[in-house]
Every structure is written in C-alpha cells, then in structure tokens.
Amino acid sequence: xxxxxxxxxxxxxxxxxxxxxxxxxxxxxxxxxxxxxxxxxxxxxxxxxxxxxxxxxxxxxxxxxxxxxxxxxxxxxxxxxxxxxxxxxxxxxxxxxxxxxxxxxxxxxxxxxxxxxxxxxxxxxxxxxxxxxxxxxxxxxxxxxxxxxxxxxxxxxxxxxxxxxxxxxxxxxxxxxxxxxxxxxxxxxxxxxxxxxxxxxxxxxxxxxxxxxxxxxxxxxxxxxxxxxxxxxxxxxxxxxxxxxxxxxxxxxxxxxxxxxxxxxxxxxxxxxxxxxxxxxxxxxxxxxxxxxxxxxxxxxxxxxxxxxxxxxxxxxxxxxxxxxxxxxxxxxxxxxxxxxxxxxxxxxx
Amino acid sequence: xxxxxxxxxxxxxxxxxxxxxxxxxxxxxxxxxxxxxxxxxxxxxxxxxxxxxxxxxxxxxxxxxxxxxxxxxxxxxxxxxxxxxxxxxxxxxxxxxxxxxxxxxxxxxxxxxxxxxxxxxxxxxxxxxxxxxxxxxxxxxxxxxxxxxxxxxxxxxxxxxxxxxxxxxxxxxxxxxxxxxxxxxxxxxxxxxxxxxxxxxxxxxxxxxxxxxxxxxxxxxxxxxxxxxxxxxxxxxxxxxxxxxxxxxxxxxxxxxxxxxxxxxxxxxxxxxxxxxxxxxx
Ligand SMILES: [Zn+2]
Numbered sequence: 001x002x003x004x005x006x007x008x009x010x011x012x013x014x015x016x017x018x019x020x021x022x023x024x025x026x027x028x029x030x031x032x033x034x035x036x037x038x039x040x041x042x043x044x045x046x047x048x049x050x051x052x053x054x055x056x057x058x059x060x061x062x063x064x065x066x067x068x069x070x071x072x073x074x075x076x077x078x079x080x081x082x083x084x085x086x087x088x089x090x091x092x093x094x095x096x097x098x099x100x101x102x103x104x105x106x107x108x109x110x111x112x113x114x115x116x117x118x119x120x121x122x123x124x125x126x127x128x129x130x131x132x133x134x135x136x137x138x139x140x141x142x143x144x145x146x147x148x149x150x151x152x153x154x155x156x157x158x159x160x161x162x163x164x165x166x167x168x169x170x171x172x173x174x175x176x177x178x179x180x181x182x183x184x185x186x187x188x189x190x191x192x193x194x195x196x197x198x199x200x201x202x203x204x205x206x207x208x209x210x211x212x213x214x215x216x217x218x219x220x221x222x223x224x225x226x227x228x229x230x231x232x233x234x235x236x237x238x239x240x241x242x243x244x245x246x247x248x249x250x251x252x253x254x255x256x257x258x259x260x261x262x263x264x265x266x267x268x269x270x271x272x273x274x275x276x277x278x279x280x281x282x283x284x285x286x287x288x289x290x291x292x293x294x295x296x297x298x299x300x301x302x303x304x305x306x307x308x309x310x311x312x313x314x315x316x317x318x319x320x321x322x323x324x325x326x327x328x329x330x331x332x333x334x335x336x337x338x339x340x341x342x343x344x345x346x347x348x349x350x
Numbered sequence: 351x352x353x354x355x356x357x358x359x360x361x362x363x364x365x366x367x368x369x370x371x372x373x374x375x376x377x378x379x380x381x382x383x384x385x386x387x388x389x390x391x392x393x394x395x396x397x398x399x400x401x402x403x404x405x406x407x408x409x410x411x412x413x414x415x416x417x418x419x420x421x422x423x424x425x426x427x428x429x430x431x432x433x434x435x436x437x438x439x440x441x442x443x444x445x446x447x448x449x450x451x452x453x454x455x456x457x458x459x460x461x462x463x464x465x466x467x468x469x470x471x472x473x474x475x476x477x478x479x480x481x482x483x484x485x486x487x488x489x490x491x492x493x494x495x496x497x498x499x500x501x502x503x504x505x506x507x508x509x510x511x512x513x514x515x516x517x518x519x520x521x522x523x524x525x526x527x528x529x530x531x532x533x534x535x536x537x538x539x540x541x542x543x544x545x546x547x548x549x550x551x552x553x554x555x556x557x558x559x560x561x562x563x564x565x566x567x568x569x570x571x572x573x574x575x576x577x578x579x580x581x582x583x584x585x586x587x588x589x590x591x592x593x594x595x596x597x598x599x600x601x602x603x604x605x606x607x608x609x610x611x612x613x614x615x616x617x618x619x620x621x622x623x624x625x626x627x628x629x630x631x632x
Binding site for chain 2: 176179180183311313314315318335337338341342345348349
C-alpha cells in the first residue's frame with residue numbers, strides 16, 4: 001500500500017492526466033510513454049540510471065538487482081518490453097515482453113523473460129510498485145525467452161500456471177533449451193537460469209483471483225506452439241496473447257500454421273480494450289494488432305501451398321516463399337526460412 | 351559424448367552400418383552437446399567402421415551433395431545427393447553420413463535394376479536431423495565397385511534432441527500413412543523420372559525425456575524401406591534416427607511404361623507400413 005502511494009506521489013500529475021484520457025487517446029499516449037518512460041514509469045530504475053546511465057543492469061556483486069523498466073498500460077497492469085533481438089550475452093535474454101498485474105491481495109506475473117537475472121530484475125520492478133505477495137507466475141507458452149526467469153520467483157512460492165501441455169513440452173525440451181541458451185547467453189548471463197515446470201495445469205478455463213480483479217486463463221489448440229495460453233485481465237479488459245501475437249519481430253512457428261491462422265480468425269471476433277503481444281510494443285489496439293501477423297502467416301501458407309501443388313521441394317520453398325514480407329519484419333532473415341520449412345512439413349500432408 | 355563403434359559378429363556392410371546406428375541410438379541416453387562443436391575429426395574412425403580398408407576417392411565430381419550452410423531447423427535439414435549425367439552405369443549403393451550425430455550413418459541405400467543406369471542426373475533427397483556443427487558426407491559406389499565421396503559442412507544445433515514432431519498429439523493419429531507420388535517428366539522418352547515418398551512416422555530418437563518418469567522415451571523409428579517397381583527393386587534403404595520425423599524421400603528412377611511404385615517400410619517395433627503410387631485421377 002505504502003509503495004503504491006509512493007508511486008502516485010512520484011508520478012504526480014502525470015498519473016492524473018492519464019486517467020482523464022479517453023481510451024483511444026490513452027492508447028496513443030501509451031506509446032509515447034513507452035518511449036519517455038524513464039521519469040514516470042521507470043522511477044524504480046532511476047537510482048541506477050542516474051548513478052550509471054550507461055549500465056543496463058548492476059552486476060549481482062554490487063548488491064540488489066536493478067529493476068526492469070515497465071510501462072503501466074492500464075491501471076495495475078505493467079509491461080516490460082523486450083528487445084527485438086536474439087538472445088546474446090549483451091541482452092541477457094531480455095527479448096520478450098514480461099508483465100505483471102497488481103490486485104488488492106496479490107500479484108500475478110505473466111512471463112518471466114529469458115534468464116534468471118532478467119527475471120530477478122522483473123521481480124525488483126514488482127517490488128518497486130507493490131509489496132503484495134506474488135501468488136501466480138503464469139507462462140504463456142514454453143519458449144525459453146518467456147520462462148527462463150521463472151526461477152527468480154521461487155522464494156515467493158507462487159503457483160506456476162501454464163497450459164496443460166506445458167509441463168510435457170518443457171520437460172521434453174529442458175536439456176536442449178538449457179544447453180542452447182547457455183551457449184547463446186554465455187555463462188555469466190545464463191547463471192541461475194533453470195526450467196521451472198508449471199504446478200497448475202490449465203485444462204479448461206481457469207480464473208485466478210487477485211483481489212478485486214481476476215485473470216482468466218484459456219488454453220488454446222496448437223498454434224504458435226502446442227501449449228499457448230491466453231490470459232485476460234477482466235478488470236481492464238486487457239488481453240495477454242503471449243507469442244500468439246508478434247509485432248515488429250517476425251512471428252516464429254513452432255506449432256501449426258493452420259492452427260494459428262484459424263485461431264487468429266477466432267480471436268478477431270473478440271473484444272478487448274488492448275492487447276499485450278509476446279514481442280512488440282507493451283500494448284496495442286485490438287483486434288487491429290492482429291492484421292500484420294495474419295498477413296505474414298497467410299502469405300507463407302498460400303505461397304507454400306502453391307509450391308507444393310507445383311511439386312516443388314522444401315529447399316526451393318525456402319528460397320522463394322513469402323519474400324514479399326521481408327521489409328515488414330525485424331529478424332526476418334533469422335527466422336523466415338525456418339518458418340517456411342515448418343509450414344512446408346505441415347502443409348505437404350494436406 | 352559417448353560413441354559406440356564396435357559392433358561384433360556382423361557380416362554385410364549394410365547390416366553392420368545399421369547395427370552401428372541402432373547401437374548408437376540406444377547407447378547415447380544422456381548425451382550432451384559438445385561445448386565446441388564439430389572440432390573433433392571423427393571421420394577416420396567412422397570411415398574404418400563403415401567401409402573398412404576400401405579406398406574412397408574424394409571430390410572427383412562423381413557425386414555432389416547439397417545442404418544448407420546453416421540449418422535453420424536442425425530437426426529438418428534437406429539433403430540432396432546428385433550423380434551427374436556424365437556418370438554411366440547402374441549405381442550400387444549410396445551412404446549418407448553425419449559425422450557428429452549420435453547415429454552418424456543416417457541412411458544406406460542399395461539400388462536395384464529399376465533405379466536406372468544413367469541418361470540424366472540421378473538424385474536422392476531426404477531430410478535429416480543434425481545435432482551439432484558437422485560434416486555431412488555422401489559416398490556412392492559406382493558400377494565398378496569404387497567409392498566416391500562428396501562432403502559439405504552444416505552449421506546446426508540441437509536437431510537430435512529436438513522433440514519431434516511439433517504437435518505430438520496431432521501426429522500420432524495417422525502413424526504409418528505413406529504417400530507416394532510419381533511425377534510425369536516433361537518428355538515421355540526421358541530415361542529418368544522423379545518420385546516422392548512421405549511416411550507419417552515420428553521417428554522417435556530415444557533422446558527425448560518423458561516428463562513424468564524422467565526417463566528417455568524409447569527409440570522408435572523407421573529402420574528399412576523397400577521401393578519396388580513391379581518385380582524390380584528401385585532401392586532399399588537402411589535408416590537410423592538421424593532421419594527426420596515424417597521420413598521423406600525424393601529420387602529419380604528409370605522411366606518406362608509402367609512406373610507405379612510399391613513401398614514397404616518397417617520400423618524398430620517391427621511394424622510394417624505400405625504405400626503405393628496414387629493412380630492419377632483426372
Ligand atoms: Zn514463443
């Protein structure tokens with residue numbers, strides 16, 4: 001409580017102005033806020049930022065972890081935006097969005113970023129906002145850039161919540177995820193990272209009560225992966241899509257392109273005040289935010305289908321399919337060929 | 351990474367190669383990625399195990415291997431092996447080896463009379479798992495019994511331990527389904543035509559951990575496939591866990607009046623799967 005009060009004081013009239021804005025204007029201003037968030041949203045990091053503006057973080061040896069920068073995209077809904085990069089020693093796995101929601105009684109975390117160390121800074125960001133207990137750590141899906149920070153919350157003894165297939169998916173991939181991330185991050189940035197399996201498996205629909213607000217978790221059929229979970233904060237009508245929604249960062253297919261496209265059709269009929277993507281800005285307009293991703297995936301699917309119908313091979317498809325999308329996405333050259341390969345292996349059985 | 355090369359009491363080359371593959375598949379639970387991948391030269395010992403003291407001519411152009419320089423998806427790396435039109439006569443065998451894989455011998459083909467004896471480029475394409483940075487080699491045995499090799503280096507990681515397939519529950523529903531297509535050449539009199547075989551099979555490689563028991567899921571993969579045109583053998587292949595899930599082959603064979611193919615695949619559970627060319631409807 002005290003800390004929340006502190007925050008309002010620190011934010012001063014900024015917070016008041018935000019509340020007065022109409023929803024659409026608010027959304028616009030949020031993007032600006034994201035860019036100029038240092039004074040208002042990342043006051044927590046300010047101490048460190050002022051002391052050493054060049055440092056992205058303070059090494060553990062120097063004391064407590066610094067706090068991740070976060071944007072409050074709706075009352076009590078905080079999002080840290082990951083970088084549009086692959087894992088590296090420099091970014092320490094901070095490449096996916098990580099969020100937390102503060103209720104009257106408890107806090108829920110949605111995705112924990114890509115390493116123990118970044119997870120710990122997410123924890124510090126939460127503690128800068130509230131001292132309420134962290135009761136839930138929810139993972140939107142299995143990918144390491146969303147789950148490797150889970151270990152940073154162990155001392156809070158939260159329920160780790162995930163899709164009912166998340167446990168199997170993570171357990172099967174644990175060794176290879178840890179090995180490959182250790183290689184990509186380097187020993188120092190990787191240190192402390194581990195796979196923490198979910199303790200609550202969502203079979204159907206599950207509502208988590210935070211006091212005065214609840215989060216609804218809905219497991220999906222195979223799309224981005226076979227363990228995608230959608231979370232809705234009912235109090236603010238904020239939709240957390242995890243990697244079912246990419247913006248700016250090219251979508252990556254690790255499940256089913258057909259399943260993903262049909263899920264996007266279904267999602268477009270929903271209503272929400274805003275959506276938080278797995279990679280992209282902290283918050284986006286809904287359902288317009290889905291358009292670019294749907295265009296990419298449907299272009300890949302239709303180009304690959306054409307090539308299969310013409311008896312072309314997977315290697316030929318890798319060289320030609322959906323290159324028209326290249327200018328629209330960051331990391332296109334890193335992930336596109338893999339997407340085409342995955343789509344080809346799926347669609348050739350149609 | 352522990353590797354087993356000695357498999358005693360086996361007579362034929364092909365049988366021995368498969369035995370090596372199987373032994374490796376079963377012996378490597380708990381393997382780990384080498385920290386610095388692909389730096390160890392495994393070829394001399396591997397070569398001795400598979401080909402004994404036989405001479406192998408490298409880089410004489412009788413065989414060409416195409417693979418991506420960097421495997422974007424290490425669990426599905428397309429590999430094409432080509433024998434140029436200048437090479438005459440029937441081919442005896444073709445062996446695909448991935449040096450650094452737990453089961454280095456990915457596939458060992460032996461050809462029959464329906465494979466064709468030239469008159470164009472002969473090709474074989476399949477998809478493999480590549481565990482780490484590795485040389486990938488194709489060794490062809492020509493009609494005179496000599497061995498010729500081409501190699502290429504592929505940068506990949508985690509292809510063997512990657513769980514397969516991506517949608518586990520979706521894929522088990524049509525296990526063993528085989529789709530065979532034969533493509534009509536542009537010119538009816540062309541000596542070679544092309545066909546494609548797709549087998550729905552997870553090719554579980556024994557390197558995936560069961561989350562409940564923490565034990566590795568036992569390997570189950572397609573170990574042999576025989577392709578016939580009528581009474582004549584096109585090819586027979588012995589395969590290992592280095593072949594991707596949903597095994598895929600695209601290859602040339604002799605173009606005649608009857609080009610229908612019959613395919614029989616057998617997996618390590620001794621389950622037999624059959625397929626044939628679809629008669630082309632209109
Ligand atoms: Zn993801």
